[in-house]
Amino acid sequence: MKRESHLFEEVFSFDNLYRAFGKAFKGSGRTPESCKFHFNLERELLDLREGLAGGTYVPTPYRYFKVYDPKERTISVAPFRDRVVHHALVAVLEPIFEPVFIYHSYATRKGKGTHRAIRKAQHFLKRNFYYLKMDVEKYFERIDHSVLLSLVARKIKDKKILNLVEGIVKNNDTSSGSNSGKGLPIGNLTSQFFANIYLDPLDHFVKDELGLPGYLRYMDDMVCFSNSRESLRGLLEEVRSFLLERLKLRLNPKSTFSNCRLNGLPFLGFRVFPNLIRVKKENIKRIGKRLQARREELKQGLITEERFVMSVRSMFDHVGFADSFVLRTKAMVRRAGVA
Numbered sequence: 001m002k003r004e005s006h007l008f009e010e011v012f013s014f015d016n017l018y019r020a021f022g023k024a025f026k027g028s029g030r031t032p033e034s035c036k037f038h039f040n041l042e043r044e045l046l047d048l049r050e051g052l053a054g055g056t057y058v059p060t061p062y063r064y065f066k067v068y069d070p071k072e073r074t075i076s077v078a079p080f081r082d083r084v085v086h087h088a089l090v091a092v093l094e095p096i097f098e099p100v101f102i103y104h105s106y107a108t109r110k111g112k113g114t115h116r117a118i119r120k121a122q123h124f125l126k127r128n129f130y131y132l133k134m135d136v137e138k139y140f141e142r143i144d145h146s147v148l149l150s151l152v153a154r155k156i157k158d159k160k161i162l163n164l165v166e167g168i169v170k171n172n173d174t175s176s177g178s179n180s181g182k183g184l185p186i187g188n189l190t191s192q193f194f195a196n197i198y199l200d201p202l203d204h205f206v207k208d209e210l211g212l213p214g215y216l217r218y219m220d221d222m223v224c225f226s227n228s229r230e231s232l233r234g235l236l237e238e239v240r241s242f243l244l245e246r247l248k249l250r251l252n253p254k255s256t257f258s259n260c261r262l263n264g265l266p267f268l269g270f271r272v273f274p275n276l277i278r279v280k281k282e283n284i285k286r287i288g289k290r291l292q293a294r295r296e297e298l299k300q301g302l303i304t305e306e307r308f309v310m311s312v313r314s315m316f317d318h319v320g321f322a323d324s325f326v327l328r329t330k331a332m333v334r335r336a337g338v339a
Contacts, residue, residue, distance in 0.1 A: 007092055007161050008160035008161050010092045011052060011088050011089055011092050011164070012048070012049045012052035013049075014046075016088050016091055016092070017049060017084065017088050019087075019088075019091065020084045020085070020086075020087035020088035021037070021045065021084050024080065024086075024087050025037075028083075031080070034080045037084075044081065048081060048084060052164070057085070057164075057167075059168055060078070060079045060081075061171070062076040062078055062172070062175040063076070063079075064077070064175075073186055075185075075187045076175070076185030076187050078187075078188055083188075083189070085168075086168070086188060086189045086190045089161075089164060089190065090190060093152075093161075097193075097200075100155065101196065101203070102200075102203045102217075104217065105196065105200070105203055105217050105218075106217070106218045107192070108192040108196060114218065114268045117267070117268060118267060118270055120216050121223055121267050122273075124216070124225040125225065125274045126275075127214070127225070128214050128225035128226055129261055130228070130232055130259070130260050130261070131223055131224065131258065131261065131265055132223065132224040132225075132232040132256075132257075133221075133222075133255065133256065133257055133258070133259070133265065133266070134221075134222045134224075134236070134239065134255075134256045135221045135251070135252050135255050136199075136220040136243070136249050136250070137249070139219070140183065140185070140195060141183050142182055143182060143195065144248045145166075145169050145173075145181045145182060147246075147247060148169060148184075148198055149162070149165065149169065151198060151200070152165055165194075168190050169194065171185075172185050192219075196219070199217065199219075201246060202246075205239075206235070210235060214226060221267065221268065222239075223265065236256070261274055294308055294311045
């Protein structure tokens with residue numbers, strides 16, 4: 001396998017940092033921190049460039065908060081200047097790792113996404129009677145740092161790049177005050193990118209070594225398809241062993257199961273059938289609550305009418321991907337208070 005070197009200069013080039021700032025600023029929500037960085041843009045970028053080039057750059061500890069939709073999760077927020085570095089690093093690493101990923105890995109990749117993953121799942125269901133649905137137990141929390149760094153080092157031999165990657169990965173321990181050597185913070189661009197790298201060996205094991213054509217993955221949600229339920233049982237044991245021995249991970253027993261296509265495949269918030277896609281009931285309830293919340297915010301003047309319309313439209317577009325005309329014209333419209 002070819003390993004890339006002499007990459008670090010690309011990371012801290014002014015042009016790359018400037019593009020990274022643009023991407024980070026676009027998703028920042030125009031916070032006071034990001035606006036201050038923008039106001040002093042040239043000086044901030046030059047300071048970052050100097051710190052990276054001189055090896056003095058050190059990631060700042062994360063800020064944490066909890067969300068409860070649909071379940072409790074701890075979100076880690078990196079300071080804005082660190083997010084600029086994350087974008088700059090991924091911009092250099094992504095073109096190297098992208099050709100290595102299998103085609104049917106759909107999370108956080110250009111030209112992929114949830115809708116294409118669901119369409120491909122439906123395509124596989126039309127050709128296979130059974131499926132095996134799997135996901136990893138506490139995936140982000142249990143990613144092993146040493147295993148991840150070794151996987152990155154298989155493609156990258158630039159020591160300075162590897163040191164920067166290590167500093168970002170281990171900042172999770174530094175920020176939380178632990179020394180577990182495990183875990184990636186939810187909410188970081190780098191975490192999503194590294195999480196794709198981490199399960200890439202499993203993708204190739206299933207596709208190349210086990211020779212299963214009907215397989216796809218969206219982050220740690222994996223689905224295998226076959227016309228033989230027995231073969232899927234054997235494959236499950238192979239995957240379970242591979243994850244434990246090679247990646248130090250375990251499957252989540254509550255959400256790992258096999259079934260036939262007649263019962264539909266629950267996947268990424270939808271239930272997928274060979275000729276039909278439905279929105280899961282729990283997602284309908286959750287979207288209804290969000291619509292009601294936006295309506296109350298509009299009434300209280302907390303959001304503009306334009307923001308309200310954009311929010312409602314995004315939710316309708318999400319469920320509109322499924323076969324949900326009746327749902328959109330009755331239940332959701334009523335909850336949104338627009339009819």
